Structures are given as C-alpha cells and as structure tokens.
Amino acid sequence: MTRNKTLGDLGEAGIIRLMEANAPKELPSHLKKGIGDDCAVLETAGDSVLLVTTDTLIEGIHFTAQTMPPEALGWKALAVNISDIAAMGGAPHTAFLSVGLQADTKVTFLESFMAGFKTLADKTGVVLAGGDTVESPSSAVVTITLLGDCLKERVVYRSGARVGDDVWVTGPLGNAAAGLFLLQNQGLDVSPEYESLVQTHQKPMPPLKLGKALAQSGLVHAMIDISDGIAKDLGHICEQSGVGSELHGSSIPMSSNLLKLAHEVRKSPLQWAFHGGEDYELLFTASSSDKEKIVLLGTKISGTPPTRIGTIIQEGGTWLKTEKGKEPLRPGGYVHF
Amino acid sequence: MTRNKTLGDLGEAGIIRLMEANAPKELPSHLKKGIGDDCAVLETAGDSVLLVTTDTLIEGIHFTAQTMPPEALGWKALAVNISDIAAMGGAPHTAFLSVGLQADTKVTFLESFMAGFKTLADKTGVVLAGGDTVESPSSAVVTITLLGDCLKERVVYRSGARVGDDVWVTGPLGNAAAGLFLLQNQGLDVSPEYESLVQTHQKPMPPLKLGKALAQSGLVHAMIDISDGIAKDLGHICEQSGVGSELHGSSIPMSSNLLKLAHEVRKSPLQWAFHGGEDYELLFTASSSDKEKIVLLGTKISGTPPTRIGTIIQEGGTWLKTEKGKEPLRPGGYVHF
Numbered sequence: 198m199t200r201n202k203t204l205g206d207l208g209e210a211g212i213i214r215l216m217e218a219n220a221p222k223e224l225p226s227h228l229k230k231g232i233g234d235d236c237a238v239l240e241t242a243g244d245s246v247l248l249v250t251t252d253t254l255i256e257g258i259h260f261t262a263q264t265m266p267p268e269a270l271g272w273k274a275l276a277v278n279i280s281d282i283a284a285m286g287g288a289p290h291t292a293f294l295s296v297g298l299q300a301d302t303k304v305t306f307l308e309s310f311m312a313g314f315k316t317l318a319d320k321t322g323v324v325l326a327g328g329d330t331v332e333s334p335s336s337a338v339v340t341i342t343l344l345g346d347c348l349k350e351r352v353v354y355r356s357g358a359r360v361g362d363d364v365w366v367t368g369p370l371g372n373a374a375a376g377l378f379l380l381q382n383q384g385l386d387v388s389p390e391y392e393s394l395v396q397t398h399q400k401p402m403p404p405l406k407l408g409k410a411l412a413q414s415g416l417v418h419a420m421i422d423i424s425d426g427i428a429k430d431l432g433h434i435c436e437q438s439g440v441g442s443e444l445h446g447s448s449i450p451m452s453s454n455l456l457k458l459a460h461e462v463r464k465s466p467l468q469w470a471f472h473g474g475e476d477y478e479l480l481f482t483a484s485s486s487d488k489e490k491i492v493l494l495g496t497k498i499s500g501t502p503p504t505r506i507g508t509i510i511q512e513g514g515t516w517l518k519t520e521k522g523k524e525p526l527r528p529g530g531y532v533h534f
Numbered sequence: 535m536t537r538n539k540t541l542g543d544l545g546e547a548g549i550i551r552l553m554e555a556n557a558p559k560e561l562p563s564h565l566k567k568g569i570g571d572d573c574a575v576l577e578t579a580g581d582s583v584l585l586v587t588t589d590t591l592i593e594g595i596h597f598t599a600q601t602m603p604p605e606a607l608g609w610k611a612l613a614v615n616i617s618d619i620a621a622m623g624g625a626p627h628t629a630f631l632s633v634g635l636q637a638d639t640k641v642t643f644l645e646s647f648m649a650g651f652k653t654l655a656d657k658t659g660v661v662l663a664g665g666d667t668v669e670s671p672s673s674a675v676v677t678i679t680l681l682g683d684c685l686k687e688r689v690v691y692r693s694g695a696r697v698g699d700d701v702w703v704t705g706p707l708g709n710a711a712a713g714l715f716l717l718q719n720q721g722l723d724v725s726p727e728y729e730s731l732v733q734t735h736q737k738p739m740p741p742l743k744l745g746k747a748l749a750q751s752g753l754v755h756a757m758i759d760i761s762d763g764i765a766k767d768l769g770h771i772c773e774q775s776g777v778g779s780e781l782h783g784s785s786i787p788m789s790s791n792l793l794k795l796a797h798e799v800r801k802s803p804l805q806w807a808f809h810g811g812e813d814y815e816l817l818f819t820a821s822s823s824d825k826e827k828i829v830l831l832g833t834k835i836s837g838t839p840p841t842r843i844g845t846i847i848q849e850g851g852t853w854l855k856t857e858k859g860k861e862p863l864r865p866g867g868y869v870h871f
Contacts, residue, residue: 204644204669205637212644212667216631219648220662227627228663237663239628239681242580251664251679253632257671290564291576294553295590295677300542307541307549311556325557326565326574327588330549334594335672340632342588342679344576
C-alpha cells in the first residue's frame with residue numbers, strides 16, 4: 198500500500214519531513230540555520246550573516262493568466278522572496294531568476310515580466326546576478342533565489358517567542374485574499390474602489406524597512422512573514438518556540454475596503470484575514486513591557502503603528518478569543534462567525 | 535509585427551540579452567561578476583569569494599521519464615550545478631532545491647530523487663539548506679541554486695584566454711550524447727558494455743577536484759564546463775576573451791565505447807563529441823609553456839592527464855583543422871565526416 202502513496206496523500210508537512218531527512222542532522226559550522234525558517238542563515242567572515250531564500254511560482258497552482266498579468270508576476274515572484282528576507286530582519290541584495298516559458302510565449306510577456314521584476318528590485322536595492330531561462334512544455338514557472346544580509350547578532354528566528362509576549366502584525370490582513378476573490382469573480386458588479394485589494398494580491402510590498410528596524414532594535418523575539426495565513430504562520434512560530442498563542446478576535450486589523458467588500462458579497466472578512474494568506478505583512482512577538490517602544494518604532498518607520506493582536510501562552514495551539522468564548526484556530530479551518 | 539514575436543523566434547542569445555538589459559550596467563561593489571559566466575561571483579569580508587549558480591531541468595525539455603529515472607534526476611540536477619562551480623575553480627557547499635511535482639506523483643519517486651541528490655551531495659561536501667516543494671500541474675520541474683567558495687585571487691573566468699594558449703579538455707567527449715542516443719533507442723540490439731555511456735548521461739561526475747587544483751595552480755587562463763557541446767562552450771570563451779580558436783580534429787578524446795557504438799549504429803562520433811553536450815568535463819586554456827605542468831597536475835589529481843585539443847588564435851571563430859583542411863565549427867552545426 199505504502200508503495201502507492203502519492204505526494205498528495207503525504208501532504209505538505211510530510212513532504213517537508215522527507216526533505217529534512219536529507220539535510221544534515223547536525224549543521225556544519227558554516228550554517229547557522231538550514232531548513233525550517235524563512236531563510237537559511239550562513240556564517241560569513243564579517244559581522245554579517247548571509248540570508249538565502251528561494252520560492253517557486255507555477256502557473257495553474259499559484260497563479261493563472263487571469264489573476265496575474267506578466268508585470269505583476271515579475272513583481273510578485275521577487276516580493277515573496279523579499280518578504281522572507283524581511284522576516285529575518287535582513288536586507289536583500291542579489292537575485293537569481295529562473296524562468297520556464299513556452300516557446301510560443303510572446304516576447305512582450307517576458308519584457309513585461311522583467312519590467313515588474315526590475316521595478317521592485319530597484320525599489321529594494323536588489324541586483325539581478327544570474328539565472329536560467331528555459332523552455333517549458335506547458336505551465337509558466339518562476340523560481341527566484343534571493344540573497345541578503347543581516348548583522349549576525351540581530352537575525353530574528355521563528356523560534357524565539359516567549360510566554361507572555363505580545364503578538365503583533367505590521368499591517369491589515371485579508372486584503373490579498375479579497376483581491377484574489379475579485380480577480381476570480383470578474384463578472385461581479387462591485388465598487389471600483391477595491392483596486393487596492395487587487396493590488397495587494399498582485400503586487401504586495403513587504404515591510405522591508407520595518408522588518409530590519411524591528412530586528413535591529415533588539416526588541417523582537419520571533420518573526421515570520423504572512424504567506425499562508427496568520428493561523429498557519431503563527432502556528433509555525435508557536436511550534437518552533439514550544440509555546441501557544443491566543444488571538445483577540447476584535448483586534449485583527451482589517452481594511453475598510455475589505456469589510457465593505459465582504460459585506461457586499463456576503464463573505465466572512467475574518468475567514469480572509471485568518472486563512473487567506475499572501476498578505477506578506479510580518480507577524481512578530483515582543484515582550485509586553487516593550488509595547489510603547491514597538492508602537493513608536495513602527496510609527497517612525499511606517500507612519501502607522503503595528504497592531505497588537507494576541508499573546509503568547511504556555512498552552513499549545515493557536516486560540517481565538519472573542520466575546521463568545523475561546524475556540525481553536527486551525528490552519529485552513531473555517532471561522533465560525 | 536514585433537508585438538507578435540515569440541521567445542522561440544527570439545532564441546537563446548536574444549533572451550539572454552533581454553535578461554542582461556535588466557541587470558545593472560555597472561556592477562555594484564559587492565558583485566565581481568553577474569550574468570555571463572558559469573557562476574556569479576560575490577565579494578565577502580574574508581579571503582574567499584562566494585560563487586552562486588542556478589539551473590533548471592524541466593520534464594519534456596531536458597529529460598523524460600524514459601531517459602531519467604528519479605534517482606538519476608536527483609543526482610544530475612545537482613551535478614549540473616556542481617559543474618558550474620568546478621568551472622570557476624571553486625568548492626560547492628550549500629544547495630537550495632525547488633521541486634515541482636504532480637500531486638499524484640508517488641512518494642517513492644521523491645524518495646529516489648532525494649537519494650540520488652544526497653549521494654552526490656555527500657560525495658562533494660554539499661549540504662541541503664532550504665528550498666521549496668510545490669505542486670506542478672503537469673511537467674516535473676527542478677531548480678537548484680548552489681553556493682560555493684573560492685580564494686578571491688584564484689577564480690577562473692571565461693574571459694582570460696590569450697592568443698597562443700593551448701586549449702585543454704579534462705576528459706572524453708560525446709559519451710553523454712551517445713548515452714542519450716541509447717536511452718532514446720532502447721529497442722536497439724547493442725552490446726551491454728555501453729552502460730558507461732548511459733551513466734555519463736544520467737549521472738555525470740564533474741571533475742571538481744581537478745577544477746579546483748587547476749584554478750589554485752594559477753596556470754589556467756580561462757575555463758568553462760561543457761554543458762552545451764564543445765563547439766558552443768569554446769565559443770563562449772573565445773567571445774568573452776576576444777579571441778578565436780583552432781581545434782585539432784585528431785586530438786579530440788573519445789572513449790573506445792563511443793567509437794564502437796558510433797560504428798555499430800552508423801553515427802558520427804565527432805558529431806556527438808562536438809555538439810552533444812552534457813559531458814560536464816571542463817574546457818580550459820593555459821600558456822603553451824605550461825604544457826608539462828598541466829599534464830603533471832592532471833595526472834596527480836585524476837590519474838589521467840587532460841587532453842590538449844587546440845590553440846587560441848587571433849582570428850575570431852572556432853575552426854576545426856584536420857588532414858583535409860580547415861573548416862568553421864559552428865555550434866550545433868554538422869561535422870562533415
């Protein structure tokens with residue numbers, strides 16, 4: 198029976214375990230962190246460490262021609278990697294881009310793709326230093342590997358959360374999921390003001406400066422980027438830190454556009470906020486005695502403060518507390534209100 | 535009309551130019567070499583530089599289930615990247631692996647793939663430090679980004695060939711192409727002794743130690759790995775060095791198995807040797823006064839000396855000299871005997 202088990206049966210967690218089994222149990226001296234965080238962390242001869250991350254987007258799985266025009270695709274393929282560097286507190290500098298496209302793809306597609314890539318690269322100080330452009334028989338596929346650096350003593354891992362920490366998020370949640378909903382339902386008669394939601398899905402802008410400032414402040418204990426939805430991503434921090442968390446339902450930051458759209462199309466805004474993912478905001482924990490410092494720093498760097506949405510607790514799991522009581526918040530699960 | 539031009543029309547060289555247009559004209563200080571060599575070369579705080587390369591293999595383009603069983607695929611996806619590090623004279627250390635597979639792929643496929651990857655990684659001191667495993671709607675796709683290092687003063691580029699240099703190759707040519715021919719014609723009734731040809735196609739072993747020793751000797755002026763066939767790869771060295779080359783037809787090293795198989799199936803062995811590619815041997819140039827030193831070094835490291843196959847000349851282009859005269863050797867062109 199086992200011989201016929203598929204990757205679909207195995208699931209994401211099982212696949213990651215399989216890959217980890219092929220990485221060294223004991224890290225070699227040049228590697229401070231391998232698989233299991235937003236980036237790998239490599240020692241260098243200087244005061245900095247080298248951060249490395251890689252992400253793949255495949256047509257038909259992560260995007261379609263309907264949801265992602267080529268210019269947005271070039272931007273987003275880089276943005277998801279920048280977000281990983283931001284989540285360690287680093288600054289990205291060098292990108293390697295592999296693109297697989299069908300031979301009958303228009304040259305203008307690749308030009309637009311590269312224009313989107315370069316716009317974000319220029320904004321964030323990233324240089325394209327290599328890659329591979331190959332023919333693909335069907336789906337477009339993009340893999341970017343991004344290198345960055347961070348002061349050795351300031352790297353923030355997923356594993357540092359402590360009981361009693363506040364849980365913070367750098368911006369509103371759910372906008373990307375609401376934008377994707379709009380892109381997948383283009384016949385809908387909705388207000389034109391929702392362009393910002395679509396923009397968050399197509400061209401997210403990770404809070405790179407804030408991530409770096411938070412790391413350099415020394416105030417942050419654990420950090421991760423919100424790629425899979427806060428339920429799952431906060432779960433990673435909790436697992437790796439050996440703690441649990443309790444979210445305050447009424448504190449979740451959501452944009453007025455998101456709330457209006459959800460009302461218009463009769464969807465749950467919290468469903469988008471907790472499970473939608475792809476917001477590419479940062480989720481972090483810090484001592485509750487540093488509340489004011491976090492607010493001041495966030496306001497100084499971004500103009501608006503981060504939002505305190507919960508607490509790290511001893512009891513395992515992620516819990517959602519509302520006026521109706523407390524319930525487990527499972528990754529991908531349905532939010533009952 | 536231009537608006538309808540496809541990537542197929544544009545061709546590989548045109549696509550590379552398009553990508554280069556999105557890289558900086560003037561390299562930032564941390565980057566010694568960007569696009570255009572076997573690896574990018576990044577400055578570090580220490581005595582070494584960081585080498586980075588990335589390569590993508592897509593099912594239906596670079597391999598099929600018939601030509602590459604999963605274990606061989608895992609090995610080869612890493613080997614093609616190791617070859618790039620070897621061609622700069624470096625030592626690889628850290629790999630990032632992105633794999634896209636259909637959800638109904640057997641778990642045993644991924645296990646075999648990882649076993650092949652790990653066998654070569656362990657042999658070459660490479661550690662898996664991260665990656666991404668994603669669903670692919672159809673073709674399997676593998677991208678590996680490999681990091682390595684090399685003493686700053688010892689990196690060998692494609693651009694250093696000088697007029698009068700000897701042209702050397704580290705091992706026999708054409709075996710991988712002959713192996714591919716066997717894999718694609720499995721009904722053929724041929725001798726079982728040809729397994730070594732199939733092995734070269736499926737599980738090439740780049741001469742990593744020799745590449746490093748050649749670079750460290752300071753004797754080598756230019757180096758590249760043979761991935762696309764010697765005609766094309768030597769062309770890259772010549773273009774980037776502003777020189778030409780003349781190959782001695784009778785000096786091309788070919789295995790006895792290759793010659794026997796070519797005779798048996800009435801194929802041109804030189805066609806395989808010049809244009810087959812995927813041999814993952816190294817092609818390099820060195821001063822003709824250092825012939826003996828090169829032979830001694832090669833013999834010491836590999837047991838057999840490299841083979842001197844030609845000369846760097848002033849006149850542009852790659853030329854093939856035989857007893858019948860001199861003809862241009864064009865990438866992918868037909869060899870007339």
